[in-house]
Amino acid sequence: MSELDEIDGGTAAAAKKSSEKKSSETKSSEKREGMSHRNILPMPPLTGREPCTTTYGFFLDDYNPHSGEVIAATTMCRRCPAIRACFIWALTNPALSTDGIWGATTPWQRRELRKRLRHRLGSRTMRRALVTEYAKALAELPGPG
Numbered sequence: 001m002s003e004l005d006e007i008d009g010g011t012a013a014a015a016k017k018s019s020e021k022k023s024s025e026t027k028s029s030e031k032r033e034g035m036s037h038r039n040i041l042p043m044p045p046l047t048g049r050e051p052c053t054t055t056y057g058f059f060l061d062d063y064n065p066h067s068g069e070v071i072a073a074t075t076m077c078r079r080c081p082a083i084r085a086c087f088i089w090a091l092t093n094p095a096l097s098t099d100g101i102w103g104a105t106t107p108w109q110r111r112e113l114r115k116r117l118r119h120r121l122g123s124r125t126m127r128r129a130l131v132t133e134y135a136k137a138l139a140e141l142p143g144p145g
Helices: 003-008 011-033 068-078 083-092 107-121 123-140
Strands: none
Touching: 068 083, 083 107, 083 123, 107 123
């Protein structure tokens, strides 16, 4: 038993084991999604004028695609110039986009799209395609101002 375990009665060791288990579960989930934490794309650059930076309606309790809140949030997304980059970012970073409306999609819609893309292209090709498309989407973003 380490000194820390002796002081806290073993709580630190239990917390470490729990943390390692969660980390293992996250890695397993990311592996199924075809992504990993080492390959995170940076968030698209935002100006502060995007609807998601000025409104709080993008992280909801219920993501029923027919609910008024989801329709309102996705409608605002569709008017945003960063929608394509945001959408690709969310597809590429499943661990960071488990909640919220990103690129006018719900968490369920993104999971289904990832499954279909992975099935159709394979994990590596899917990743390469998303990274390529993300670079194109960033190049198309309007400059600051």
